[in-house]
Amino acid sequence: MSVLIFIDQADGHVKKSSLEVLTYGAKLASQLGVAAEGIVLGTVSDDIAALGKYGVSKIHHVSNNLLDHVDAQVYAKVIAEAANASGASIIIFSHNQTGKAVAARVAARLKAGLVAGACALPDTTNGFVVKKTVFSGKAFANVSINAPIKVISLNPNSYTTIAGEGTATINALHIAVDTPKVKVTAVNKVTGEIPLTEADIVVSGGRGLKGPENWGILLDLAKELGAATACSRPVGDAHWRPHHEHVGQTGVQIAPNLYIAIGISGAIQHLAGVNRSKVIVVINKDPEAPFFKAADYGIVGDAFEVVPQLTAEIKKLKAAN
Amino acid sequence: MKILVCVSKTPDTTSKIAFTDGGTKFDEAGVQWIINPYDEWYSLVRAIELKEKDASVSITLVNVGGADAEPIIRKALALGGDEAIRINTDSSDPYYIAAQIAAVAKAGSYDLIFTGKETIDYNGSSIGGIIAELIDVPYISLATKFELIGTTATVTREIEGGEEVAEVALPLVVSCQKGVAEQRIPNMRGIMAARTKPLKVNEPEAIEALTNIVSFELPPAKAGVKLVAPDNVAELVRLLHEEAKAI
Numbered sequence: 001m002s003v004l005i006f007i008d009q010a011d012g013h014v015k016k017s018s019l020e021v022l023t024y025g026a027k028l029a030s031q032l033g034v035a036a037e038g039i040v041l042g043t044v045s046d047d048i049a050a051l052g053k054y055g056v057s058k059i060h061h062v063s064n065n066l067l068d069h070v071d072a073q074v075y076a077k078v079i080a081e082a083a084n085a086s087g088a089s090i091i092i093f094s095h096n097q098t099g100k101a102v103a104a105r106v107a108a109r110l111k112a113g114l115v116a117g118a119c120a121l122p123d124t125t126n127g128f129v130v131k132k133t134v135f136s137g138k139a140f141a142n143v144s145i146n147a148p149i150k151v152i153s154l155n156p157n158s159y160t161t162i163a164g165e166g167t168a169t170i171n172a173l174h175i176a177v178d179t180p181k182v183k184v185t186a187v188n189k190v191t192g193e194i195p196l197t198e199a200d201i202v203v204s205g206g207r208g209l210k211g212p213e214n215w216g217i218l219l220d221l222a223k224e225l226g227a228a229t230a231c232s233r234p235v236g237d238a239h240w241r242p243h244h245e246h247v248g249q250t251g252v253q254i255a256p257n258l259y260i261a262i263g264i265s266g267a268i269q270h271l272a273g274v275n276r277s278k279v280i281v282v283i284n285k286d287p288e289a290p291f292f293k294a295a296d297y298g299i300v301g302d303a304f305e306v307v308p309q310l311t312a313e314i315k316k317l318k319a320a321n
Numbered sequence: 322m323k324i325l326v327c328v329s330k331t332p333d334t335t336s337k338i339a340f341t342d343g344g345t346k347f348d349e350a351g352v353q354w355i356i357n358p359y360d361e362w363y364s365l366v367r368a369i370e371l372k373e374k375d376a377s378v379s380i381t382l383v384n385v386g387g388a389d390a391e392p393i394i395r396k397a398l399a400l401g402g403d404e405a406i407r408i409n410t411d412s413s414d415p416y417y418i419a420a421q422i423a424a425v426a427k428a429g430s431y432d433l434i435f436t437g438k439e440t441i442d443y444n445g446s447s448i449g450g451i452i453a454e455l456i457d458v459p460y461i462s463l464a465t466k467f468e469l470i471g472t473t474a475t476v477t478r479e480i481e482g483g484e485e486v487a488e489v490a491l492p493l494v495v496s497c498q499k500g501v502a503e504q505r506i507p508n509m510r511g512i513m514a515a516r517t518k519p520l521k522v523n524e525p526e527a528i529e530a531l532t533n534i535v536s537f538e539l540p541p542a543k544a545g546v547k548l549v550a551p552d553n554v555a556e557l558v559r560l561l562h563e564e565a566k567a568i
């Protein structure tokens with residue numbers, strides 16, 4: 001019995017969410033007194049042995065270039081076979097885009113009980129109960145997995161990465177890889193920007209900013225903070241900002257350390273996408289804006305006056321530190 | 322061409338989320354039920370558009386749920402679609418739900434199966450992947466565009482930090498989100514027609530549920546907002562740095 005942790009990579013680089021699942025999986029393995037092992041697929045350029053510092057003793061690597069794009073069907077077969085070969089009974093994914101495509105297929109293949117969107121370590125004192133977010137972050141469910149094989153996908157940004165000491169041994173795993181039926185013809189990465197779901201800080205704007213021509217103050221603030229940018233749904237719908245920036249119940253769900261909402265009223269559907277943020281700051285000229293009820297810090301004021309000052313103050317803080 | 326569209330029933334997005342029976346049951350008092358927005362706005366509408374372009378397309382809606390799901394199934398039929406199948410059982414286990422749908426999919430040999438990106442109550446984003454595995458066809462998750470030429474689909478899907486365009490031959494399972502189509506409102510003709518469209522009720526297959534919900538919890542209440550005066554932005558930065566340690 002062991003815990004197998006799927007290490008997600010893109011263009012050869014291990015994703016930040018993978019460090020979270022490594023930490024989480026290793027912690028779970030030590031809680032159960034079993035080994036934690038990783039698995040990485042495709043061509044990698046990062047030093048994967050160094051990932052041992054997150055608590056895994058061994059990392060299986062299937063270095064076939066047919067795995068350089070994620071095809072859920074092909075990935076699931078390889079991961080399920082690796083799980084069988086290594087005697088893993090618990091398989092951990094990040095609940096990121098890759099995990100959403102692959103974890104469910106792996107679970108079905110192994111007839112494993114699946115908890116998708118976990119947010120805490122399982123309680124293994126009496127059975128195997130995993131806490132997950134439900135109702136778009138408005139509540140949690142404690143889900144009991146009753147099957148011998150278990151698959152968990154962990155919400156990004158919900159478990160703190162801890163790096164210790166150690167190097168993992170790399171086990172080159174030879175598994176036959178099917179040719180993907182899905183042919184990738186183009187990859188369009190938004191360059192120069194921090195992916196929204198990976199960002200520590202997100203600066204977000206709503207209809208209160210009046211029009212796309214006013215986004216400069218928000219972009220300046222984001223740049224100063226090294227933050228990703230987001231927006232409310234009407235802003236995305238009106239094409240003031242690209243559609244992939246829209247957060248909320250029907251958009252991207254995020255859980256950064258800091259979420260700064262500027263000129264956003266805080267409708268319940270918006271909150272559903274951001275309420276897992278650790279710290280929420282609201283800047284809105286209406287003291288009655290519902291967002292203040294969900295906020296940790298707030299300024300009742302005009303964004304056009306407050307935001308440039310905020311950028312200037314952060315610049316000062318950075319200069320002083 | 323046969324399309325199967327999965328529709329699930331969810332509480333309206335503005336519903337108050339509360340639990341009864343010692344945190345084991347969702348409090349349905351005053352809750353208005355809707356078609357899961359991703360199913361209604363994107364996957365169903367895209368299927369209808371495909372049918373509008375090609376009259377030989379038939380659309381079957383499938384729901385795993387009790388009789389109380391019928392109003393939302395009728396609403397989905399009012400938007401479009403030819404017939405519906407309700408599998409008469411309630412479960413929170415994704416494997417159980419997906420295996421029921423997979424059984425329908427196998428029996429009807431559908432060319433294309435659409436799901437929404439996720440349900441806004443359970444948030445698993447997993448039903449489509451399980452169905453695809455159980456019927457052994459490719460799965461495209463989080464699609465933002467879907468085009469079909471003959472039996473080849475060109476799909477754009479969300480990946481971390483961008484999107485990917487891919488080609489794949491049917492049969493296929495696709496989970497749909499914003500971008501795939503534009504929300505529509507049912508018209509009177511559709512509502513009238515929906516009344517007489519076939520809604521078949523199947524009893525569930527004997528399938529084992531692999532998980533169950535033990536209890537629910539609400540997040541701890543926020544301590545309350547700390548307001549800073551608009552002419553004292555420096556104080557906000559100090560709080561974020563020293564107190565919240567967020568910058």
Ligand SMILES: Cc1cc2nc3c(=O)[nH]c(=O)nc-3n(C[C@H](O)[C@H](O)[C@H](O)COP(=O)(O)OP(=O)(O)OC[C@H]3O[C@@H](n4cnc5c(N)ncnc54)[C@H](O)[C@@H]3O)c2cc1C
Binds near residue numbers: 234262263265289
């Ligand atoms: C089924 C459903 C799903 C939905 N999903 C989403 C979703 O995923 N994400 C989402 O965001 N919305 C979603 N919505 C829409 C949501 O209900 C709100 O309409 C939307 O979030 C409002 O956007 P907003 O806050 O930008 O605009 P508004 O509600 O118009 O708010 C603008 C705010 O800006 C403030 N303001 C104005 N001028 C200034 C100024 N100069 N300085 C500072 N503040 C100012 C105003 O006081 C106001 O509070 C959904 C709705 C439905 C029905």
Ligand SMILES: Nc1ncnc2c1ncn2[C@@H]1O[C@H](COP(=O)(O)O)[C@@H](O)[C@H]1O
Binds near residue numbers: 383386437440
């Ligand atoms: N009970 C159900 N009946 C029919 N379709 C469902 C059901 N539950 C989920 N689905 C479909 O699967 C998608 C993803 O659901 P989930 O995996 O629960 O997030 C939904 O958008 C629906 O299209």
